[in-house]
Amino acid sequence: MLRRPGRHGAGLEPADHELRDFLTRAAQPHVYYEAGTADADALLAERGLVGAELPIVLEPGIVHTGATIAKLAQAWSQSNAPSQKHYDVVIVGAGPAGLAAAVYAASDGLSTLVVEEDVPGGQASHTSLIENFFGFPEGIGGAELARLAGRQAEKFGAELVLLRGVVSGRHDASGSVVQIAGGHEVGADVLLAAPGMQWRRLELDGMDELLGRGTYYGAGRSEATQCGGDDVVVIGAGNSAGQAVMNLGDAGARVTMVVRGDDLAKSMSAYLVERIGRHPQIDVRLETQVTELHADGGHLAGVTITDAGGASLRRPATALFACIGGTPRTGWAADHGVRTDAKGFLCTGPDLLDAGRRPQDWEPDRDPFPLETSIPGLFAAGDVRSGSTKRVGSAVGEGAMAVALIHHRLAELRR
Ligand SMILES: Cc1cc2nc3c(=O)[nH]c(=O)nc-3n(C[C@H](O)[C@H](O)[C@H](O)COP(=O)(O)OP(=O)(O)OC[C@H]3O[C@@H](n4cnc5c(N)ncnc54)[C@H](O)[C@@H]3O)c2cc1C
Structure with a gap:
């Protein structure tokens, strides 16, 4: 898959993020090439696709230019109608x-x-x-x-x-x-x-505007691999938040975990609490909340975290993942x-x-x-x-x- 270069080098542009998320969640093995890199340019030239609409998904013998989830689903006959009444x-x-x-x-x-x-x-x-x-x-x-x-x-x-x-x-x-x-x-x-x-939505000014440009609901494998070396924030204290911080930390991100409660063990499996506790990349902040988002050029650049006593600190963050449970x-x-x-x-x-x-x-x-x-x-x-x-x-x-x-x-x- 060839995609547009991300604004912050993280490749998390909304449309591309959705497409990549679709491929990942459909268990479709794939390799990414960032447009503008030498590998991508060579591939485009080799396939006669210089100037074609991005993102491009290449399958053996098939080229999808301007690829979207709907186009791929149609091409793969995933969205058929029921055959019986x-x-x-x-x-x-x-x-x-x-x-x-x-x-x-x-x-x-x-x-x-x-x-x-x-x-x-x-x-x-x-x-x-x-x-x-x-x-x-x-x-x-x-x-x-x-x-x-x-x-x-x-x-x-x-x-x-x-x-x-x-x-x-x-x-x-x-x-x-x-x-x-x-x-x-x-x-x-x-x-x-x-x-x-x-998943429950986070009521925070800017959350929706920055969705896909630094703010995300949930955090999967594909996001984690994009965040190596970045400062990221994860909100939540359940197992999904625990897995997210571990994935991100293992990928080399500097992770701040923002937890409203006073004890991770109240909501998270013991094995995850133990792994998070000894992970050098993960900083757990108990009894805190993200109270402000800061953007730069339309992309998340930082957050303000406030503790139970009202003290605030501002941290750089290229991505914020809200893993805060959900409603039926x-x-x-x-x-x-x-x-x-x-x-x-x-x-x-x-x-x-x-x-x-x-x-x-x-x-x-x-x-x-x-x-x-x-x-x-x-x-x-x-x-x-x-x-x-x-x-x-x-x-x-x-x-x-x-x-x-x-x-x-x-x-x-x-x-
Ligand atoms: C990030 C994350 C990590 C997790 N990690 C673990 C873990 O490690 N171990 C563990 O045991 N559990 C884990 N869980 C919990 C586990 O994934 C859920 O308990 C499980 O997926 C619930 O399955 P379900 O089929 O009941 O519902 P869901 O998984 O929520 O699936 C419901 C499906 O119904 C579809 N749907 C909804 N409405 C409609 C409609 N009107 N028409 C058609 N389709 C519809 C939805 O699109 C969805 O695909 C995790 C959850 C999350 C979010």
Whole structure:
């Protein structure tokens, strides 16, 4: 891939950043060449592409000039329409929960459609190395895990529709009908909601204006490798923030970790706390907040950090990564009468019983199944579910478990 030179030599221009992020999260191996370097110039000359619109993606025998995510997705047929009008199971979201459900549903012989508005992998696709997932002692990249899971699901006959979101739907006792971006509509006996979470936004003047020009949500492998030798700031104290500072520190960045709380161990796995503590490149600032962003030439140049006593210090920073958790993607739930908890996560199973009483308007002559929502036949798995453990392993486990429960629902419908 050839891209425009970055303003600060870091190559983090917004459009190029999105494209690179897409390739990384789609587990597509690639090499970058910065336009204007000798290697890039030689390559352009060799391919007769001098003056062609950047960024350029070169594949064997194919050239994509002025490359965008949409163009690549179309070229790679990743954004096909569903092939059937009706499925046994439609799964919304191809994160770990949705992909696991797809593998088990399809391998059980159910006609299965997975609809994903992005590339597969969900939050895990932003993770450079998942070290605590069962069966991978050396860890596995989130994008790679998603790629393998997607392939496995397809091998069993599941259909994956990518880069198209579910935009609306309706559910009743006989099943669900969902509308998919691009004007497609499919029916399903059972719907599994696995839309996960969206990272929380940082309310800070300039954050949005500088997005992609020094401020970022999350921090993946591709960003880390761009930041060697730079001063960077990471906000957050969860495992995603922990992994981000380790990636950045290992890449040679001077990392300031800004933590609102007084103890990292309250929110982060012990192994990460221990590694961060002895990393020479990482400076952890407890009980502090970033209170100001400073820009130079439209790019982040520094931040002001303020501690609990009100003392402020200004630090240089070419990048700020906000890794501050997220909110469930359940904006649709209220309109469909799907019960959520106070934070918006979907309530399921026993949580729906009020002193043993079933939800209002509940029709089946049984209690809700463990991962079933307040709408019979609408299941939920993974991070979106109230009370779930926000981990890849748990999401995968819930995806698998949902399929076992879906069989009970299908038997009920077909009785
Ligand atoms: C940076 C980072 C690092 C992490 N590291 C670890 C780790 O090391 N170990 C660990 O166990 N966990 C880790 N986690 C947590 C883990 O990634 C999540 O718990 C897991 O991905 C949850 O899976 P999920 O399938 O429930 O949801 P998600 O991963 O959030 O996936 C949901 C998917 O649904 C899609 N979607 C949403 N709405 C729609 C719609 N309307 N139509 C179509 N698609 C839709 C989204 O695009 C997304 O792809 C990390 C998380 C982050 C952010």
